[in-house]
Amino acid sequence: MSQFDRALGIFPTAAAVQARRLEIISGNIANANTPSYRARDVDFRQALREAGDDMRLAVTQPEHIAEPDQLTRDALRYRIPLAPARDGNTVETHIEEAAFGDAAGRYLAALRFSEGALSGMRKAYRGD
């Protein structure tokens, strides 16, 4: 693992997962009028675990219990609708809009934290 990766920590991975989430949610919004379409969202904890191996617990002692292998498990979940439509569509545009805003905000936050880490490193290299 390079020095850069260590300095940036989890934030690039978090941003990637949020970008993925933005894509899934925009797919939901696009299909707001598609019959039988079921809205999906990313299980953030699961996706983050799948995205970065470093986030998983290491088994270094015989007493340690290995984390169940969840890489194959689906990080995408179907949203449970509050009021499903008669045509089987479970997209609720207001909820998707809120989720989209949430993901965008979190993406920006991850970006901001990465910026902070990079500017810290730059300061250290410059020595000023």
Place this chain on the structure above:
Amino acid sequence: MSLTNVFKLAGGALNAQTVRLNTIASNLANVETVSGSAQSAYRAKRPVFTAVLENATNELQSGFGVKVQTIAETRRVNQQLFDPENPLANQEGYVYRSNVNPLEEMTDMLDAARSYETALTTASTARELMMRTIDMNTK
């Protein structure tokens, strides 16, 4: 990259909603259209959307886009109108009106406009996030 896919998905949604608005315009334009037979009478048209995978082999790798599968005609009965003066009237003096319900079309139009707006907003948010990523500022 996921953010570029948002543009594709939003673009597909804008396209689908435009088709929907077009059919609504066509329906509204033909509210007063009459015809000499039940077969040739105008029937309200509705686009049928379907979810499609944009550019992935696996549905877990990408969001679903939307596509207009077909444009279906409503099956509501066309009303008969007794109008013997009409040159299109049949031998009994009846014409067949279009089966468009203007109120239904107007509410559908509002819904289509809202969906269009939402898709546009997702695209512009994605654009903003992308620009912020490109301009990542490290002073």
